[in-house]
Amino acid sequence: MPRATEHATTTPAKPRKPRAKKASTNGAGALRLTGDRLVVRTPGSGERKSAGGLLIPATAMPAPKRLAWGNVTLVGPEVRVAKTGDRVLFLPSAGLEVELDGEDLVLLRERDVQAVSEAAAPNAKDRAPGQYL
Secondary structure (H helix, E strand, O other), X not given: OOOOOOOOOXXXXXXXXXXXXXXXXXXXXXXXXXOOEEEEEOOOOXXXXXXXXXXXXXXXXXXXXXXXXXXXXXXXXXXXXXXXXXXXXXXXXXXXXXXXXXXXXXXXXXXXXXXXXXXXXXXOOOOOOOOOO
């Protein structure tokens, strides 16, 4: 006996719309870090000036051995030494670069933080720690 074949009706696949990107803000509810992670905003572009005033681009230097100060933007649940708004001293090559809301930030582990400077009081002078007058 001949076998009856079933023909499934196929409709051409519709092109999918790309998913709308959710706006991630640096607020506490939008992004949660895991473990002992910190997200730090580093000032400047990584370029430095020599003592003579020459500009040294970030790409001209080998692996940096110079520590940098950064402002803590987000803090993971297991971080004990820093909180949002503190300034931390860290080795830039120890962190991973991450882009949030179009801004380049650094993702660090708590153990990579060398020092913490608490957020200054509102009436304190605005200066970076470690600079002498």
